Amino acid sequence: MKPDFKIIAAILSTGSLMGLLYNFISPHRIPLIAEEKRIMWADDSLFTEFSQSPPDTIIIKGEDKIKTGSVNNTNAATEKDNEKAENKITNTNPDHETLQKKETPELTEPAAINLSQAYSLYKQNVLFIDAREPVDFEYAHIKNAINIPADHFDDYKHILDKINKERTVVTYCGGSDCDLSIVLGNLMLDLGYRKVYIFFGGWNEWLEANYPIKEGTQTQ
Amino acid sequence: MKKVFANNYFLLISRLVLGFIFIYAGMEKISGPESFAGAINNYKLIPFSFVNILALILPWIEVIAGILLIFGIVVRENALIISVLLGIFIAAITISLIRGLNIDCGCFGTAGSAKVGLEKLLENFLLLLLGVQLIYFGGGSVKLTR
DSSP states (O other): OOOOHHHHHHHHHHHHHHHHHHHHHOTTOOOSSOOOOOOEEOOTHHHHHHHHSOOOOOOOOOHHHHHTTOOOOOOHHHHHHOOOGGGSOSOOOTHHHHHHHHHSOOOSSOEEEOHHHHHHHHHTTOEEEEOSOHHHHHHEEETTOEEOOGGGHHHHGGGGGGSOTTSOEEEEOSSTTOOHHHHHHHHHHHTTOOOEEEETTHHHHHHHTTOOEEEOOOOO | OHHHHHOHHHHHHHHHHHHHHHHHHHHHHHHOHHHHHHHHHHTTOSOGGGHHHHHHHHHHHHHHHHHHHHTTSSHHHHHHHHHHHHHHHHHHHHHHHHHTOOOBOOTTTTSSOOBOSHHHHHHHHHHHHHHHHHHHHTTOSOOSOO
16 A cells, blocks of 8 residues: 555645744744844944054964963963963053953944954954864964864863953854854854954955965874 | 564554654754754755744644654554655764764754764664654554544
C-alpha cells in the first residue's frame, strides 16, 4: 500500500495553517518575513572629535600574547609587566582612556563604519576583533587584531572577560558580504559592550588599501 | 528478520517513540519560535526571509504527525512526512559538520541546546530507521482507534 499523497498534502497544509494561526494569536508572535537587521552607519561627525583626541592608551600586546587570547588593558600594573616596548604605543597617559570614554558615544546597536573611519580608529589603537574562523585569522589578519569567531562565540567569549566593557571595539569579517562581524557585534552588545563598531568593508577592503596586516601566525 | 520488523508490537513501539519525540520536539519549538528561527538561521542553508515562516510551520507539522502516529491514524503518510523531515535534518547537520559550524542543533527548540555533532547525526539516523520501518510495514494492527 503506497502512501496517499493527498493525505500528506492535507497534513502539511493543516500544520502550516495551524502554525500561522497560532502565531497570529500567540504572545510570542514573530513577523512572517524575517526582517534583516538594518545596519546603522556611524556618522562621520561622530569621529571628528574622537580623531582629534590624543591617541588613547589601549595597548595590544605582541602577537605572542594575542595567540593566547590575552588582551592587555591599560591599567598601570599590567603595563609594568609588559616590558616589550616595541608593541607599546608611546602615549601612555592613563587619563587618555577617560578622555576616550567621554568622546565615544554609547550605542544601542552596533554602528557600521567605513574604511577611512576604521583606519582612523585603528590609528587610535582601538581594539579590532576578527570574527572570522580561526584558520582565516591565522592565515592573515589586521595587525594587532584578536580573534573571536562569531560561529564559535561560546568557546571564545572568555577572551572578552579581559576586555573592559567601556572600551571601543571594532569587529570585522571577510567583507561586506559576510555577516559574522554583525553577529559578533550584536553578541557583544548583548554582553554589555556599548561602543561596538562594525568595519563593514572588512578584511577585503583593508587588504586592498594596504593597511597594516599580520600574516602567517598559523603556529599555535 | 522481516517478521520482527513487521511485528505489531514493534510497530506500536516505533510509532510511540517517533510520535512522542516529535510531539516533544514540536512543542518546544512552538513555545519559542524566535529562538528556533535563530537556530534555523545559524545553519545558513535557507534564505533569511524564509526562516520565520519555516520556524512557525515546521513545529506544527511535527506535532500533528506525531499525534497521528501515536493514534495509528494514516501511519504510512505520517511516517513518510517524518522520515523526509529527518532526512532533511540529517543533511543539514552533515553540511554543518563539513562546514565546521559549532552551532546549536535546534532539534528540540531551546530545550537542552545540544550542539550539532555525530551524536545528533546518529540520533536522527536511528529515528529515520523507525520511520522507514513504519512506511514499509504500516502501523500494525495495534491502534487506539478503529
